[in-house]
């Protein structure tokens with residue numbers, strides 16, 4: 001069975017990170033091996049959340065994994081809880097990364113133009129460094145701006161977002177996928193993926209829904225990880241991930257629901273193993 005080292009926090013309440021990644025990747029048929037970065041009472045968008053940094057424990061876990069000589073098919077990182085962890089994860093990539101697996105970094109830093117509570121400018125720098133070791137990165141528009149040292153909100157067109165993808169690929173990754181990108185119409189939101197290897201850029205547009213659910217970025221990156229491990233093409237992976245998030249959001253929006261609690265992914269997991277009705281991806285450059 002293919003194995004994925006999943007480096008994220010475990011948030012007790014509010015679907016995010018490991019509580020999102022594990023069900024999705026298990027459903028897709030992979031063995032998830034969690035390397036928890038922190039334990040939180042609830043994800044960091046809840047008021048007064050408590051966070052317990054696991055940097056020391058991470059070192060112990062990694063030492064044991066090295067002793068066991070474990071091999072992974074993908075190394076997949078998300079939310080890191082402190083500056084120290086950037087170095088720990090960087091060393092982890094150096095040790096466990098090889099030419100038979102790939103690294104996906106979801107550079108969890110912020111959203112809606114702002115850093116998440118607890119994130120620091122040095123963590124942005126650290127994340128930039130981790131991105132340089134990855135084959136695939138999946139920033140949202142805010143994270144893309146932070147990584148490029150641009151003003152969040154300054155990419156207002158699809159074309160500018162494509163340029164940002166290209167600039168981010170100069171850090172090293174083959175695939176740069178930017179989520180929550182402008183689509184040219186207020187009714188749609190775009191997800192844009194650039195493949196540095198062949199110079200092609202893909203777009204999938206989906207309906208804009210007037211609600212935001214934390215954790216959707218984690219779900220998105222998890223589905224991309226699973227699809228790429230399954231040898232899907234970049235646009236196929238993009239299509240499936242966007243479709244999954246879109247269905248999850250719509251399976252939530254209709255209820256009287258607290259948006260902070262995240263999307264009802266339990267209702268839509270089955271779509272992960274069903275063939276897509278049609279492909280909507282477009283080649284845009």
Ligand code: PXL
Nearest residue numbers: 009016017043044045079215
């Ligand atoms: O969804 C990203 C994420 C992951 N982990 C924690 C978070 C967030 C976003 O708020 O707070 C703890």
